[in-house]
Amino acid sequence: MSLQSPVGSDHQLARLLQIGVVLEEVVEARAAKHARESQDVDEDVRAFLAEAADESAGHRDRLEELVDELDADTVAFEEIKGLVEAQYEADQDFDWVLYDQLCNEETAYKFYDDLIEAIEGSEANFGVDREHLLAVLRELRDEEEAGVEEVTALMEDRA
Amino acid sequence: MNTADQYLKAIYLIQEETDGPASTGAIADRLDVSPASANEMVGKLEGEGFCSHEKYKGVDLTDEGIVRAREALQNYCIIERFLLEVLEVEDFRGEARQLEPVIDETVAERLDTIIDRAPQCPDCFDAEDDVCGLVELEADPAD
Numbered sequence: 319m320s321l322q323s324p325v326g327s328d329h330q331l332a333r334l335l336q337i338g339v340v341l342e343e344v345v346e347a348r349a350a351k352h353a354r355e356s357q358d359v360d361e362d363v364r365a366f367l368a369e370a371a372d373e374s375a376g377h378r379d380r381l382e383e384l385v386d387e388l389d390a391d392t393v394a395f396e397e398i399k400g401l402v403e404a405q406y407e408a409d410q411d412f413d414w415v416l417y418d419q420l421c422n423e424e425t426a427y428k429f430y431d432d433l434i435e436a437i438e439g440s441e442a443n444f445g446v447d448r449e450h451l452l453a454v455l456r457e458l459r460d461e462e463e464a465g466v467e468e469v470t471a472l473m474e475d476r477a
Numbered sequence: 478m479n480t481a482d483q484y485l486k487a488i489y490l491i492q493e494e495t496d497g498p499a500s501t502g503a504i505a506d507r508l509d510v511s512p513a514s515a516n517e518m519v520g521k522l523e524g525e526g527f528c529s530h531e532k533y534k535g536v537d538l539t540d541e542g543i544v545r546a547r548e549a550l551q552n553y554c555i556i557e558r559f560l561l562e563v564l565e566v567e568d569f570r571g572e573a574r575q576l577e578p579v580i581d582e583t584v585a586e587r588l589d590t591i592i593d594r595a596p597q598c599p600d601c602f603d604a605e606d607d608v609c610g611l612v613e614l615e616a617d618p619a620d
Contacts, residue, residue, distance in 0.1 A: 330575060336564060337580070337588070344587060393563060401563070401591035425587040436579045 325433075325440045331451075332390035334433055339381045341429055343398035345422040346374035351406060352415045359415060366472060370419060370465060377426075377458050384454065387446045416473050423465035430459035482549040483508065483577065484518050485527060488536055489546035490604040498535025550599040552585040553577055554609050559588045561612065570607050 325331050352359070353367035378395070385392050434455050437448070444451065487507045491499035505515035519536055522528050527542035538546060556576055560569035580588075595601055595611050603610040 325579070330572075333564075333566075333572060333576065334579065337559075337576075337584075340559075340563060340591075341584065341587060344591060348590075398563075398591065405590055421583070421587065425583045428581050429584045432579050432581055432584075 325436045326442045328388050328445045329390075331437070331442075331444055331446075332385055332388040334436075335381050335385045335388070336390065336392055338429060338433070339378055339385065339392045340398055341426055342374045342378040342381065343393070343395050344402055345426060346371045346378065346395070347399045347402040348406070348422060349374065349419060351402070352419065356415050363416065363472060366468065367415070367419060370422070373461065373465070374426075377461070380454055380458065384446055384451060389445070416469060416476075420466065420469045420473065423462050423469055427459055427462035427466060430455050430462060434459065479578070481518070481522060481525075481527075482545065484515075484522060485538065485542055485546035486549040486553060488528060488538055489543065489550060490602075492538065494604050498531070498537045500535045501530075504536065547599055548582065550602055552580065552582050554598050554602060555585040555589045555592065555594065556580055557608060558592045558594055558612065562592050563588075 325334065349367045350371040353364050353371065356364075359367075382392050434452060437452060437455070484504065487504055488499045491503050491507060495503075501512055501515045501519055504519065505512045508515065519528065519530050522542070523530050526539060527545060528536050528538045530536045553573060557569050557573040560566040560572055560576075566572055595609075598609065601610045602608075608614070
């Protein structure tokens with residue numbers, strides 16, 4: 319165990335971006351499954367979940383481009399989808415579906431926020447342009463923040 | 478996981494191994510920091526009620542400290558298992574140690590939805606091997 323900086327090399331940065339890709343894949347798989355299979359959900363919520371799954375797929379593509387620039391690989395979506403399916407609890411009610419989506423958005427927001435802070439605090443030179451890297455991550459973080467607000471509004475509307 | 482949590486986890490594991498108080502020297506060794514840094518953080522943790530420190534005897538976690546240390550250890554187990562099971566990282570221990578400061582507990586909870594972790598976690602953690610005792614590892618070819 320040591321207290322060294324977690325983002326001091328391309329390898330460490332690639333690893334964190336790979337984790338980001340998996341998080342987005344988890345979000346995409348869970349939101350798509352909720353949208354497809356939840357019974358007790360109205361059309362607005364179903365549309366929101368489908369849109370959230372699409373947004374995560376877009377985020378994943380952008381992270382994969384960065385990982386690619388660092389000469390690393392990512393885990394295939396089908397593999398993560400299989401893992402999500404294996405652990406997924408069926409027949410979740412309406413409240414749980416929205417709560418789960420809120421956790422998805424908050425988690426992704428927190429991940430990007432911590433990663434941005436760690437990169438800003440690191441003096442390492444990376445194999446990707448630092449400003450471009452930070453710009454992408456900030457954009458993804460802002461979209462997750464908007465997602466948190468959106469799902470919170472949906473929950474309040476239905477309270 | 479913040480620095481305080483990393484200290485609490487280290488103290489907890491040393492206390493598990495030695496079945497007694499953790500010396501500040503052992504804490505510094507485990508975290509690869511100077512004894513002065515370890516002393517300073519132990520003082521802060523004591524001030525926050527997470528441990529008690531008696532000179533020449535060592536550091537004992539309070540009940541509150543134990544709860545937080547176990548949460549930190551559980552997060553660490555999730556990171557290790559995720560690296561091993563999902564990303565198939567060979568040096569999952571080393572990388573988990575590097576990543577733990579930047580993987581927050583909410584992120585660890587989401588990663589936990591796709592890994593296979595036993596309900597008794599973190600009681601199954603093997604401090605000496607720095608890995609969950611239930612993880613099936615391939616035999617080291619050097620053995």
